[in-house]
Amino acid sequence: MRIRKVHVFDGQKLCEGLFDVVTEQNRIAAVTPWDGTPAAQGEIDGNGGYLLPGLIDLHVHLTWDGLVDPAMDIWHRSKEENLLETVANTLKYLQAGVTSVRDLGSPDDDCIHVGQAIRRGWLAGPRIFGSGQSIIMTGGHDPFHGIPVDGPWEALKAVRTQVMKGCAVIKVSATGGVYGREEGEAVDDTELRKEELEMIMDEAHRRHVPVTAHAIGEQGIRACLEAGIDCIEHGQYIQEDMAQFMAQHGVAFVPTFYIYKHLTEDPNTPEYAREKASRVLEHHKNAVRLAKQYGVTIGTGSDAGSPNTPHPALQEELEALTESGLTNSEILAAATGNAAKILWQEGKVGTVAPGAFADLLLVDADPIADLTVLRKLRMVIANGEIAADNR
Numbered sequence: 001m002r003i004r005k006v007h008v009f010d011g012q013k014l015c016e017g018l019f020d021v022v023t024e025q026n027r028i029a030a031v032t033p034w035d036g037t038p039a040a041q042g043e044i045d046g047n048g049g050y051l052l053p054g055l056i057d058l059h060v061h062l063t064w065d066g067l068v069d070p071a072m073d074i075w076h077r078s079k080e081e082n083l084l085e086t087v088a089n090t091l092k093y094l095q096a097g098v099t100s101v102r103d104l105g106s107p108d109d110d111c112i113h114v115g116q117a118i119r120r121g122w123l124a125g126p127r128i129f130g131s132g133q134s135i136i137m138t139g140g141h142d143p144f145h146g147i148p149v150d151g152p153w154e155a156l157k158a159v160r161t162q163v164m165k166g167c168a169v170i171k172v173s174a175t176g177g178v179y180g181r182e183e184g185e186a187v188d189d190t191e192l193r194k195e196e197l198e199m200i201m202d203e204a205h206r207r208h209v210p211v212t213a214h215a216i217g218e219q220g221i222r223a224c225l226e227a228g229i230d231c232i233e234h235g236q237y238i239q240e241d242m243a244q245f246m247a248q249h250g251v252a253f254v255p256t257f258y259i260y261k262h263l264t265e266d267p268n269t270p271e272y273a274r275e276k277a278s279r280v281l282e283h284h285k286n287a288v289r290l291a292k293q294y295g296v297t298i299g300t301g302s303d304a305g306s307p308n309t310p311h312p313a314l315q316e317e318l319e320a321l322t323e324s325g326l327t328n329s330e331i332l333a334a335a336t337g338n339a340a341k342i343l344w345q346e347g348k349v350g351t352v353a354p355g356a357f358a359d360l361l362l363v364d365a366d367p368i369a370d371l372t373v374l375r376k377l378r379m380v381i382a383n384g385e386i387a388a389d390n391r
């Protein structure tokens with residue numbers, strides 16, 4: 001495939017000039033300055049449009065449907081129905097220009113199974129980097145897809161089990177959540193203990209798998225940082241010294257900014273959850289501001305599938321982040337180049353460069369000037385194949 005005459009956003013910045021981009025099979029083969037030759041028969045005329053890497057959503061729950069109470073819904077369904085729901089939700093992503101997702105919790109490891117089906121070519125869908133089941137303490141946040149562990153040795157077993165199943169990331173619940181249980185679960189509650197967290201990080205890193213944590217309250221975030229975490233999800237109570245530590249030690253941050261704002265506004269949100277969401281909201285902006293100030297790697301995650309957040313919701317996250325103090329260029333980097341770094345897939349996804357997978361979006365106007373142009377994709381290429389063509 002040869003795409004002629006396009007501006008290129010390379011995953012960090014808009015490159016100077018116009019380019020031709022060539023793909024071979026499922027990879028990008030060359031990115032060269034456009035020499036003035038018009039597109040020939042069979043080539044794609046970029047027509048001065050903008051080519052960028054396929055977007056990456058670092059926080060989804062593909063088995064959940066994003067209705068009012070997805071956790072309850074899956075408990076009322078059979079395993080087979082849940083797997084099919086996972087497939088149905090996954091198939092919504094390429095059309096929206098999201099060519100990679102990181103699933104941070106699905107019952108029965110459904111996201112890992114569907115990810116394998118896509119890799120084998122059984123389904124056309126985004127690349128799935130899944131945790132499968134998460135690791136939680138008994139009674140911890142998100143029991144619907146959590147393996148309860150108590151003590152370092154149970155934690156060790158859970159890590160090894162998830163790695164054996166083919167997880168791309170280990171997800172832990174380090175604090176309570178906003179939704180979660182109405183009673184007995186608060187965002188300031190720390191959950192897994194130091195010894196458990198340390199064992200999880202140590203073993204995952206020995207198996208070359210990163211660890212990310214659901215962590216809202218200050219003490220829970222701090223415990224994760226001390227234990228050697230790779231990434232913090234939500235992170236509303238990140239403090240200044242923590243942001244400094246994260247930047248120094250390469251710990252990333254996926255704020256999932258949109259969903260908390262949305263939970264406070266959505267009339268379908270139960271009162272207790274709306275109240276909890278409102279309390280963390282003011283801290284959320286501060287956390288993103290500190291992360292930006294100290295140069296923490298920020299990635300984009302929508303938490304799609306969670307209550308009142310149907311798939312896909314990355315575009316909503318990108319647009320919501322403009323209210324957090326990030327520039328459009330920083331937001332696009334968070335959804336491409338930075339996200340690839342967080343996945344430990346730098347150079348493979350989230351970039352327009354030779355050797356990377358050919359996951360590409362073509363839009364008519366400059367997305368850095370206006371992120372809403374991503375709502376009108378001219379073309380989506382996923383793994384070297386045209387997934388959507390609105391030319």
Ligand SMILES: [Zn+2]
Pocket residue numbers: 059060061104303306
């Ligand atoms: Zn989540």
